Amino acid sequence: MYFLSSTYRGASVALLLAVGTSSWAVEPLTLMEAQRIAVERSQQLVAQDALARAAGEQSVAAGQLPDPVLKLGIDNLPVTGTDRLSLTGDFMTMRRIGVMQEIPRAEKRQLKAERFEKDAQRARTQRELMMTTVRRDTALAWLDRYYAERTRTLVQQQLDEGSLQVQAADVAFATGKGSQGDVFAARAALIGLHDRLNQVDRQSRSAGLMLARWVGAAAAERLPVGTPPWQSAPLLDAVSIERLEQYPDLRVISAEIDALETDAQLAQANKKSDWSVEASYAQRGPAYSNMLSIGVSIPLQWDARNRQDRELAAKLALVDEAKARYEDALRSREAEIRNLLDDWQTGMARLARYRNELIPVAAQRTEAALTSYRVGKSDLATALAARRDGIDVRMQALSLELETARAWAQLHFLVSDDRSTPATSRNTP
DSSP: OOOOOHHHHHHHHHHHHHHHOGGGGSOOBOHHHHHHHHHHHOHHHHHHHHHHHHHHHHHHHHTSOOOOEEEEEEESOOOSSTTTTOSSSSTTOEEEEEEEEEEOOHHHHHHHHHHHHHHHHHHHHHHHHHHHHHHHHHHHHHHHHHHHHHHHHHHHHHHHHHHHHHHHHHHHHHTTSSOHHHHHHHHHHHHHHHHHHHHHHHHHHHHHHHHHHHHOHHHHTSOBOSOOOTTSOOOTTTTSHHHHTTSHHHHHHHHHHHHHHHHHHHHHHTTSOOEEEEEEEEEOOTTSOOEEEEEEEOOOOTTTTTTHHHHHHHHHHHHHHHHHHHHHHHHHHHHHHHHHHHHHHHHHHHHHHIIIIIHHHHHHHHHHHHHHHHTTSSOHHHHHHHHHHHHHHHHHHHHHHHHHHHHHHHHHTSSOSSOSSOOOOOOOO
């Protein structure tokens, strides 16, 4: 039985795929470029930018005095008698024009402006969180597509080998050097490889569709190339509290706490009433004097215990809720990162075992089975089973490598590379 050398077969298959696959004719897609395209296409980032701008504009407006109110009116207009509807007949009738200005305390205006500025800060932090989400999810989709292509290449190589083995089995049977059972075994193995290739193609299409969600259909058609450095140790100090507090999801909650604390300060300031001042000029008939009126309005907080105090208590309760949620998110994030680090470290150890032990042993077993078949000491079915086991080991190694790379990506892209705002930390009890 004649078998092509693995080196020659691999080079031939690679050449055929390079010529025959249309997607290889276009420029390949690296992980970094995929993330760049995804960030440029993201409408989530555009939305957060708009929210930050809106809050910034409101911050400026909130620090200003309210618009003055122009008042026009007629007082004491007669509706009966000889002076009915006359503006000048009765000495009490006045045509009035005035203006009223509400004057909130400077402290309240400043707090309202700060409140919207905190909203802008939260929107910017939310944008950073969106950035990390886009980069991470794009990386995961790219890795799925990348390893699907690698798996397809492996299966295609084995499929080409299987075709040659079917031909060799047919020739051996025709010349009386092989059995019909060997022919059936070779054909069954080839059918199984075709089925596996169909499964891999489905996985590749699914990964391509998910990648297209981030980079667009045109970019998703490009072949992913360039393995990212997933073997490098990600975030060695990731489980420290100081590092955890820099993660965007926790910083979003921290910014929310800052905004709620400002709400509480504003509720405290509302326990002092704002004043309104008013001035009006009243014109009477020509026989009478015109009038000038000046007044001040002060709300009476006659039930502060059940209104202002309750409002302050509600705002403080919301602060407590956000702080508790922050503490819970901190613990959850720490546990998640520890699990991801453990997955990555375990994957690295298992991959080393596959490369150094399992794959070489499987290759030796396959070669021994093929040699035994060539010298007539075993049948082709046994040799094909050994080769199938060798393929399974290599497929398992690729699957494990994908899982390890995904754990690396989830750790590596926890923090955005282009923070627009400095990190803040929050010490919780």
